[in-house]
Amino acid sequence: MNISKYVLTIGLLTLVSGVAVGAWWWLSPAQAVLPAPVARVPDSTSEKLDLAQLQLEIVNLKKALEDEMLARRHLEETVAQLGKSAIATPHKTYTTETARDAVATVRENAVQNDQKTAFENALIAIGVPAPRITDLRQRIEQMELQQIYLRNQAQREGWLGTSRYNEERRKLEDRDGVVRAEIGDESYDKYLYLSGEENRVAVQSVLAGSAAQAAGIQDGDIIFRYDHRRIFRWSDLTNLTATGRMGENVAVDVVRAGQPMTVYVPRGPLGVRLAPQLEKPV
Numbered sequence: 001m002n003i004s005k006y007v008l009t010i011g012l013l014t015l016v017s018g019v020a021v022g023a024w025w026w027l028s029p030a031q032a033v034l035p036a037p038v039a040r041v042p043d044s045t046s047e048k049l050d051l052a053q054l055q056l057e058i059v060n061l062k063k064a065l066e067d068e069m070l071a072r073r074h075l076e077e078t079v080a081q082l083g084k085s086a087i088a089t090p091h092k093t094y095t096t097e098t099a100r101d102a103v104a105t106v107r108e109n110a111v112q113n114d115q116k117t118a119f120e121n122a123l124i125a126i127g128v129p130a131p132r133i134t135d136l137r138q139r140i141e142q143m144e145l146q147q148i149y150l151r152n153q154a155q156r157e158g159w160l161g162t163s164r165y166n167e168e169r170r171k172l173e174d175r176d177g178v179v180r181a182e183i184g185d186e187s188y189d190k191y192l193y194l195s196g197e198e199n200r201v202a203v204q205s206v207l208a209g210s211a212a213q214a215a216g217i218q219d220g221d222i223i224f225r226y227d228h229r230r231i232f233r234w235s236d237l238t239n240l241t242a243t244g245r246m247g248e249n250v251a252v253d254v255v256r257a258g259q260p261m262t263v264y265v266p267r268g269p270l271g272v273r274l275a276p277q278l279e280k281p282v
Contacts, residue, residue: 045281046280049190049193049194049280052125052126053125053193056122060117063121067117120133120137122195123179125194126187126190126194132182136178139178140175140178143172144172146172147172150165150168150169151169176188180232186281189281190281192232193278198276198278199232199277200232200277201222201223201232201233201234201275201276202221202222202275202277203222203254203273204273205219205273206271206273207273211265211268211269211271212272215252215265217254217265218256220256221255221256222256222279223252223253223274224253224254224255225251226240226252226253227244227250227252233276248266249265249266249267250264250265250267251264
């Protein structure tokens with residue numbers, strides 16, 4: 001009995017203590033309503049680019065889901081059409097290869113749609129206005145149409161696969177050149193990054209006795225500019241080294257371990273092995 005009273009007394013004391021602490025906490029000034037957290041606005045190019053990339057990933061995920069559903073519907077329609085054709089023409093044999101070709105066609109169309117959407121989404125993410133995107137898309141599609149007509153003409157006239165055909169085709173394949181000229185180098189850099197395309201050219205190795213070695217260019221250097229022109233792809237560099245007066249001194253801006261520096265080389269081949277890289281613009 002004494003033990004029961006002792007336990008009961010401890011229980012009552014614990015309850016009273018809990019009520020007292022709760023009342024003190026409730027009436028304490030510290031319980032003033034805290035201000036709602038204020039969303040911090042990105043204040044640097046890097047943070048804005050991170051936000052743009054996140055938004056682009058969300059848009060791409062939504063689009064990928066829509067495209068997957070659309071591709072599935074197209075596949076179902078294709079299979080249904082194959083079934084109808086098989087019934088209408090029983091003499092024709094439909095093999096596994098036929099079905100694979102149908103699936104490949106659906107997937108190819110889906111890839112083309114994905115590329116078109118990724119192109120537009122990347123431009124939207126860096127702030128290119130919708131009318132300019134529409135204009136760019138129309139110009140690029142016009143270039144693709146001209147390529148089709150060029151191939152048809154070359155095939156009809158018998159010069160398909162010749163140097164003439166290859167030269168004229170290259171003029172019509174420079175989609176990136178159209179985009180770059182329209183939005184400028186800084187936005188083009190961000191566009192490439194958000195599209196997941198390489199936007200830097202690194203020196204993989206320097207050949208002995210080359211102009212690059214004489215100028216002090218080292219393995220791992222990023223070729224940032226050549227003759228004051230931005231370098232995003234290896235073709236940018238090779239095209240510039242092949243233009244202008246051979247042997248004239250030109251400035252080459254490189255980035256080494258994050259530090260920019262300038263060296264001078266005679267115009268012409270640098271004598272380096274190059275490696276494309278994807279790097280977040282600063």
